[in-house]
Amino acid sequence: MSDVDTTTATPDDRAAAAAARDLGRIVGEAHVQAPVTQSELLQDATETRGLRGSALAAVHPGSAEETAAVVRWAAEQGVPVVPRGGGTGYSGGAVPGMGPEGANALVLATDRLTGPGEIVPEAWRGTFPAGVTTHDLQRRCLEAGLFFGPNPGSAEACFIGGNVATNAGGPRSFRHGSVRAWVSGLEAVLADGQLVRLGGNARKSVETLDLVGLLCGSEGTLGVITEVTLRLQPAPEAALPVLAVYADREAGLNALAYAMASGVVPTALEFLDGGALRAAAATFPGGLPDGAAFAVMAEALGTEEIARIEADALAEAISEDALRVLRPTTRSEVDEIWRWRDGVSLSVVAARGGKLSEDVVVPADRLGDALSAIDRLGEERGVEVTSWGHAGDGILHATVMVDRDDPEALRAATDAAHGMLDIAFDLGGALSGEHGIGLVKRDATTRLDPGVLAAQQAVKDALDPKGIMNPGRKLPPR
Amino acid sequence: MSDVDTTTATPDDRAAAAAARDLGRIVGEAHVQAPVTQSELLQDATETRGLRGSALAAVHPGSAEETAAVVRWAAEQGVPVVPRGGGTGYSGGAVPGMGPEGANALVLATDRLTGPGEIVPEAWRGTFPAGVTTHDLQRRCLEAGLFFGPNPGSAEACFIGGNVATNAGGPRSFRHGSVRAWVSGLEAVLADGQLVRLGGNARKSVETLDLVGLLCGSEGTLGVITEVTLRLQPAPEAALPVLAVYADREAGLNALAYAMASGVVPTALEFLDGGALRAAAATFPGGLPDGAAFAVMAEALGTEEIARIEADALAEAISEDALRVLRPTTRSEVDEIWRWRDGVSLSVVAARGGKLSEDVVVPADRLGDALSAIDRLGEERGVEVTSWGHAGDGILHATVMVDRDDPEALRAATDAAHGMLDIAFDLGGALSGEHGIGLVKRDATTRLDPGVLAAQQAVKDALDPKGIMNPGRKLPPR
Numbered sequence: 023m024s025d026v027d028t029t030t031a032t033p034d035d036r037a038a039a040a041a042a043r044d045l046g047r048i049v050g051e052a053h054v055q056a057p058v059t060q061s062e063l064l065q066d067a068t069e070t071r072g073l074r075g076s077a078l079a080a081v082h083p084g085s086a087e088e089t090a091a092v093v094r095w096a097a098e099q100g101v102p103v104v105p106r107g108g109g110t111g112y113s114g115g116a117v118p119g120m121g122p123e124g125a126n127a128l129v130l131a132t133d134r135l136t137g138p139g140e141i142v143p144e145a146w147r148g149t150f151p152a153g154v155t156t157h158d159l160q161r162r163c164l165e166a167g168l169f170f171g172p173n174p175g176s177a178e179a180c181f182i183g184g185n186v187a188t189n190a191g192g193p194r195s196f197r198h199g200s201v202r203a204w205v206s207g208l209e210a211v212l213a214d215g216q217l218v219r220l221g222g223n224a225r226k227s228v229e230t231l232d233l234v235g236l237l238c239g240s241e242g243t244l245g246v247i248t249e250v251t252l253r254l255q256p257a258p259e260a261a262l263p264v265l266a267v268y269a270d271r272e273a274g275l276n277a278l279a280y281a282m283a284s285g286v287v288p289t290a291l292e293f294l295d296g297g298a299l300r301a302a303a304a305t306f307p308g309g310l311p312d313g314a315a316f317a318v319m320a321e322a323l324g325t326e327e328i329a330r331i332e333a334d335a336l337a338e339a340i341s342e343d344a345l346r347v348l349r350p351t352t353r354s355e356v357d358e359i360w361r362w363r364d365g366v367s368l369s370v371v372a373a374r375g376g377k378l379s380e381d382v383v384v385p386a387d388r389l390g391d392a393l394s395a396i397d398r399l400g401e402e403r404g405v406e407v408t409s410w411g412h413a414g415d416g417i418l419h420a421t422v423m424v425d426r427d428d429p430e431a432l433r434a435a436t437d438a439a440h441g442m443l444d445i446a447f448d449l450g451g452a453l454s455g456e457h458g459i460g461l462v463k464r465d466a467t468t469r470l471d472p473g474v475l476a477a478q479q480a481v482k483d484a485l486d487p488k489g490i491m492n493p494g495r496k497l498p499p500r
Numbered sequence: 501m502s503d504v505d506t507t508t509a510t511p512d513d514r515a516a517a518a519a520a521r522d523l524g525r526i527v528g529e530a531h532v533q534a535p536v537t538q539s540e541l542l543q544d545a546t547e548t549r550g551l552r553g554s555a556l557a558a559v560h561p562g563s564a565e566e567t568a569a570v571v572r573w574a575a576e577q578g579v580p581v582v583p584r585g586g587g588t589g590y591s592g593g594a595v596p597g598m599g600p601e602g603a604n605a606l607v608l609a610t611d612r613l614t615g616p617g618e619i620v621p622e623a624w625r626g627t628f629p630a631g632v633t634t635h636d637l638q639r640r641c642l643e644a645g646l647f648f649g650p651n652p653g654s655a656e657a658c659f660i661g662g663n664v665a666t667n668a669g670g671p672r673s674f675r676h677g678s679v680r681a682w683v684s685g686l687e688a689v690l691a692d693g694q695l696v697r698l699g700g701n702a703r704k705s706v707e708t709l710d711l712v713g714l715l716c717g718s719e720g721t722l723g724v725i726t727e728v729t730l731r732l733q734p735a736p737e738a739a740l741p742v743l744a745v746y747a748d749r750e751a752g753l754n755a756l757a758y759a760m761a762s763g764v765v766p767t768a769l770e771f772l773d774g775g776a777l778r779a780a781a782a783t784f785p786g787g788l789p790d791g792a793a794f795a796v797m798a799e800a801l802g803t804e805e806i807a808r809i810e811a812d813a814l815a816e817a818i819s820e821d822a823l824r825v826l827r828p829t830t831r832s833e834v835d836e837i838w839r840w841r842d843g844v845s846l847s848v849v850a851a852r853g854g855k856l857s858e859d860v861v862v863p864a865d866r867l868g869d870a871l872s873a874i875d876r877l878g879e880e881r882g883v884e885v886t887s888w889g890h891a892g893d894g895i896l897h898a899t900v901m902v903d904r905d906d907p908e909a910l911r912a913a914t915d916a917a918h919g920m921l922d923i924a925f926d927l928g929g930a931l932s933g934e935h936g937i938g939l940v941k942r943d944a945t946t947r948l949d950p951g952v953l954a955a956q957q958a959v960k961d962a963l964d965p966k967g968i969m970n971p972g973r974k975l976p977p978r
Contacts, residue, residue, distance in 0.1 A: 144757055145865035145894075167761075189706050200704055202713070203681050218951040223863035225893045226678055227930030228667050228717045229937065230948065230956050231974070235680070235713030239706045256763050279622055283645075285734050285803055325763055325813075328806055335803075385701035387623035415703045416623075452705030459707065470708065473696040477963060478708050484962035485955060496709070 033057035033078045033125040041079040041101070041128065048091045053082040053134065063129050064118060066111040067176070068462060075119030077104070080129035086209055086217055086248035092130060093246060094215025102127045102493050105242040107184025108155060110176035112381065113460025114495075115188070115241045120461055121494025132183050135248055141166040147206070147223060149251045152183025156190075168254040171198030171289075174456075175364055183247040189239030191456035193290035193321070193363075196414035200456070202238040207251035210237055213244065213486035225253045236481070241458050242492035244485045261289070261323040262333035262351065263359050266344035267314040271295060273343040274316030275390045278413050280339040281320055282386075286332045288414070290321040294366060295393060297408025297423065302369035307358050311345040318413070319363060366410055367419070374406065376426030378439040379419050382446035383455030386416040395445045396420055403438040405431075417455035420445070440466075459496045467498040511535035511556045511603040519557040519579070519606065526569045531560040531612065541607050542596060544589040545654070546940060553597030555582070558607035564687055564695055564726035570608060571724060572693030580605045580971050583720040585662025586633060588654035590859065591938025592973075593666070593719045598939055599972025610661050613726055619644040625684070625701060627729045630661025634668075646732040649676030649767075652934075653842055661725040667717030669934035671768035671799070671841075674892035678934070680716040685729035688715055691722065691964035703731045714959070719936050720970035722963050738807035739767070740829065741799045741837050742815045744822035745792040749773065751821040752794030753868045756891050758817040759798055760864075764810045766892070768799040772844060773871060775886025775901065780847035785836050789823040796891070797841060844888055845897070852884065854904030856917040857897050860924035861933030864894040873923045874898055881916040883909075895933035898923070918944075937974045945976040 038057035045054045056079035058064060064075045078101065083089040096103045102123035106116045114120060118127040135153035142148070143166045150159050156170075156177040163170050174180055174192040184190070185201045186208065198204075207221035221227065221234040237244055268274040274293065281291055294302075296315040303310040318340050322332035333349065341347050350356045371377050384392045393409060400407035400422070411418040420442040424435035443453055443466050453459065453466050467475070475498060482497055483489075513535065520534035534557035536542060542553045556579065561567040574581045580601035584594045592598060596605040613631035620626070621644045628637050634648075634655040641648050652658055652670040662668070663679045664686065676682075685699035699705065699712040715722055746752040752771065759769055772780075774793040781788040796818050800810035811827065819825050828834045849855050862870045871887060878885035878900070889896040898920040902913035921931055921944050931937065931944050945953070953976060960975055961967075 142863075142865050144760055145863055146760065147863065147865070189710070191704060195704060199677070199681060202710070203677060212951070212955060216951045218949055218955065220952060222928060222930065224861040224929045224933070225864060226669060226673060226895065226933055227861050228932050228934060229930040229945065230952060231721075231959055232667070232680070232710075232713045232717050233952065233955060233959070235710045235716075236959070238713075239710055243709075255765055256761075259763070282622055282624065283734075285737070287733055325809075327809060331803075331805060331809075383702040383705050385620075385623055385625065386703060387620050387625070417704065450700060451702045452700060452707040454706050455702070455704055456706060467707065471696055473690070473694045474698060474708060474711065477690060477696065477711055480962035481709055481711070481714070481959055484958035 033076055038078050044095055045079060045081045045092060048095065049081055049083045049088050053084065055080045058129065062109065063106065063131060066109045066114060066116045068112050068114045068117065073114045073117045073120055073461070075117045076125050077118040077127045077129045078125065080131055082131045082134045084134045089130070089246055089248050090211045090215050090217040093211045096128055096490055097213065097215050097488060100488065100490065102490050103130050104128065104492055105187065105246045106131045107181035107187065108176065108179045110180040111188065111460060112457040114462045115458055115460030115492065117461065123493050130246055132181060135183065141168065143167055146254045147251065148254055149249060150182050151249055152247050153181050156180050156182055156185055163254055164257050167257050169257045170252060170254055171204060172201050182250050186238050186247050186250055187240060187242055188458045193292055193412055196291050196412060197287050197289040202235055204252050205234060205238060205250060206253045208234050208237055208247055209249035210245045210247045213488065213491045221251070223251060241460060241496040243482060243496045244491060258323045258329065259326045260329040261321060261356065262329045263319055263321045263356060264333055264337045264340065265317060265319040265348040265359060266340045267299065267311055267346050268316045268343060269313045269345055271316045271393060274318055276343065277318045277340040280342065281318065281336055284335050284339040286322065286335045288320040288336055289323040290319070291414035292319040292363065292411070293317065293413040294410040295408055297406065298366055298370055298410040301373040301408070302362065302366045305362050305365060305369065307348060307362055314345055370408060370421055370423060374423040374425050376424050377421050378424060378435050379421040380439050380442035381455050381457035382418055382420055382442055382451060382453065384416045384418070384446055384449040384451035386414060388449040388451070389413055389416055392418055392445055392449055396442065399438055399441045399445065403434055403441070405435050405438045407438070415455065416451065461495055464495065464498055511554055516556050522573055523557060523559045523570060526573065527559055527561045527566050531562065533558045536607065540587065541584065541609060544587045544592060544594045546590050546592045546595070551592045551595045551598055553595045554603050555596040555605045555607045556603065558609055560609045560612045562612045564689070567608070567724055567726050568689045568693050568695040571689045574606055574968055575691065575693050575966060578966065578968065580968050581608050582606065582970055583665065583724045584609045585659035585665065586654065586657045588658040589666065589938060590935040592940045593936055593938030593970065595939065601971050608724055610659060613661070619646065621645055624732045625729065626732050627727060628660050629727055630725050631659050634658050634660055634663055641732055642735050645735050647735045648730060648732055649682060650679050660728050664716050664725050664728055665718060665720055666936045671770055671890055674769050674890060675765050675767040680713055682730050683712055683716060683728060684731045686712050686715055686725055687727035688723045688725045691966065691969045699729070701729060719938060719974040721960060721974045722969060736801045736807065737804045739799060739801045739834065740807045740811035741797055741834060742811055742818065743795060743797045743826040743837060744818045745777065745789055745824050746794045746821060747791045747823055749794045749871060752796055754821065755796045755818040758820065759796065759814055762813050762817040764800065764813045766798040766814055767801040768797065769892035770797040770841065770889070771795065771891040772888040773886055775884065776844055776848055776888040779851040779886070780840065780844045783840050783843060783847065785826060785840055792823055848886060848899060848901060852901040852903050854902050855899050856902060856913050857899040858917050858920035859933050859935035860896055860898055860920055860929060860931065862894045862896070862924055862927040862929035864892060866927040866929070867891055867894055870896055870923055870927055874920065877916055877919045877923065881912055881919070883913050883916045885916065893933065894929065939973055942973065942976055
């Protein structure tokens with residue numbers, strides 16, 4: 023059913039009681055649970071993988087200093103630490119008890135690292151505790167006339183600390199870059215329990231090796247992020263999506279090429295192939311045209327005037343051969359189209375009762391090749407496949423639709439999902455575009471260049487010599 | 501005269517002869533010099549620090565494979581490697597024989613790692629050998645309808661490999677980010693002589709820890725970059741600068757605040773204070789108005805239409821209280837204004853015969869405080885100070901003007917230049933905004949957080965356990 027051993031280990035009651043006592047002294051008794059066998063803290067959003075773990079204890083420190091004290095305790099005790107943000111990951115990175123740590127892990131939840139943060143509008147800067155949700159952060163920025171570019175799909179629930187730990191993306195990363203591009207400074211607890219400030223309030227500096235960048239996307243394997251300083255931009259006045267549907271994939275791929283050649287850098291350049299489009303047909307704004315087999319969605323963002331000019335250019339680029347073009351302008355129309363786009367994943371689940379998705383990425387010029395290869399894979403394996411994602415960045419949410427109550431179908435679907443990784447690899451892409459490696463893809467990373475893996479392992483061992491930070495995630499098994 | 505011991509060691513003739521023989525077998529005799537005591541390979545652009553080194557040998561490999569073989573040889577022999585790009589650095593990072601390696605260093609010049617590279621216009625991607633100059637790369641991109649955003653001042657001479665190794669910036673980094681933001685993949689030789697590919701052709705991935713980012717800005721201390729894959733953007737049709745001069749600093753700082761509040765993200769937002777402006781008065785386009793004491797320069801870049809709209813908004817923002825506003829529109833007018841801006845540094849040298857500059861950075865909201873503190877420093881020390889730089893990013897080229905033939909004045913200037921670092925540090929900034937640490941600032945890095953320095957050293961030791969890659973640069977003395 024998945025690559026991961028889903029046997030849940032049982033935490034030792036005496037060890038849990040001892041942990042509860044020690045950790046209670048650090049964070050207060052009310053903020054420790056031990057042991058943890060039934061809790062939302064034991065899973066993330068990898069629901070289709072069925073991952074649910076167990077933990078010796080879960081601890082909710084209320085400050086960076088408490089976080090450091092907890093990690094120091096774990097380092098002394100040799101207890102593995104599984105840092106946790108909003109729990110919206112798709113890779114099992116924050117699911118405790120599933121990795122080599124067995125039942126012995128400590129969930130370090132950052133949900134009490136909240137507070138107003140600090141925004142300095144005149145310097146386009148904001149500093150936020152790690153446990154602030156991305157949506158809250160975006161709202162606070164907008165209220166100060168500023169803007170945080172990345173928009174991961176789970177913004178309502180995910181935390182800025184987790185966004186940094188996974189170097190999160192989302193549709194707007196095409197123009198705005200991933201979260202890394204917006205981070206100038208971090209406060210983090212390293213594996214020895216030391217609280218450090220990396221980078222800072224200056225928008226750019228070259229004072230040390232790029233330790234800020236190293237923490238970004240490290241998926242909890244190098245430390246726990248407690249505070250984030252962001253270089254923001256002025257809030258845009260308007261965000262104007264343009265959506266076009268086509269009768270066949272070729273027309274859609276041509277439209278993507280025209281958009282790339284339009285001279286505009288759209289904030290987002292998305293695609294949906296036929297299966298995803300049909301699955302989400304019921305909620306398509308205004309009704310999906312007959313014969314629709316591909317969709318392209320672009321977004322222009324900026325002042326009213328510039329967003330309109332760029333949206334016009336994008337609409338012209340993608341309209342040729344389109345069955346229909348949607349150009350929402352009012353706030354409610356714009357919201358409706360994004361709500362539809364954000365709901366595609368659930369619609370695909372609903373179509374057959376389940377799905378297995380691989381978040382892969384290919385060079386943007388190989389998107390058509392990837393879609394053809396995915397089609398062939400579906401035919402060969404006798405499974406229904408579909409894809410959608412961030413065309414400009416070459417990111418595909420490559421999906422097998424499956425009835426999860428049919429064990430045989432599920433087995434075939436799982437095999438086919440593995441094939442998606444081969445396709446990405448063969449086309450010069452990567453195993454994960456934005457969701458990360460976590461637990462669920464770590465076995466696949468063994469196929470990477472041994473020299474690269476050795477360098478990665480050396481860095482991990484240097485910064486976490488005891489191997490207590492999220493062991494068994496991100497890096498391949500030794 | 502500087503922080504650095506400028507005693508030049510003398511290479512051992514027998515060791516040099518042995519190196520010449522071994523290295524000649526790898527790269528061909530014509531591409532080795534040994535020993536090296538008189539050559540432009542022994543200095544970089546830190547001319548005002550008077551750094552000139554010596555080396556056991558200089559080697560010019562003609563391919564990535566030859567580069568790897570050279571580093572393997574050095575690792576086996578325990579010979580320190582000083583990688584060299586275009587030699588335009590300001591921090592002594594590529595000057596051999598001045599660090600702890602003594603006379604025993606090998607200069608690894610990347611000037612033969614050239615060739616056409618590969619540009620894929622439809623994917624906005626370009627791959628270039630490390631020895632291609634930034635200017636050449638920019639030209640090749642433009643010919644393919646694409647654009648590389650960062651524009652370091654030395655683009656005619658610097659190499660893309662060096663741009664990555666220093667995470668170079670320049671005026672346009674305000675909007676476009678530093679070089680790191682444009683790199684999706686690297687080919688590099690690590691300290692053990694292994695040739696690896698980090699990242700790749702996909703614009704975004706989260707497959708491993710961010711080893712690409714770690715190499716960016718590592719100043720040759722972790723490996724030698726042999727090839728760079730860039731995520732490019734469509735070539736803009738127009739780049740429109742707007743320049744305004746003011747009778748006092750306060751008016752100029754207000755103009756910067758208005759620009760930041762204009763809703764536009766200019767590609768560049770520069771400042772020059774009175775001393776720099778007066779030093780460069782002779783070449784100011786159209787003549788500098790009487791009483792000019794501060795200048796602000798912004799740039800809008802994009803399609804003709806959008807660049808004009810944004811330039812209009814920026815001009816409106818910075819025109820209040822200006823003595824004069826320049827809005828060049830023709831190509832030759834635009835070139836003239838940038839030529840003037842790029843020449844400021846030399847003009848400041850010419851004014852008194854010499855200068856000592858510190859490239860520091862402060863949070864953007866502290867720029868005015870930094871300028872006041874620099875004024876006070878000048879008064880206290882009895883030296884003439886001035887600054888210019890990238891206001892949006894808070895980067896100051898903080899400068900003491902000095903007659904280099906007057907030993908006493910030079911000593912006072914050197915002390916005052918050190919004070920610039922204190923100012924940056926006190927204001928929550930960093931020791932280097934973009935020029936790097938190299939040799940000349942490594943002593944100053946000892947004041948950074950010991951926890952951060954320990955983490956940095958652990959990463960360095962992990963990736964270069966023998967310590968042969970550019971020893972004595974970037975990281976503080978142990």
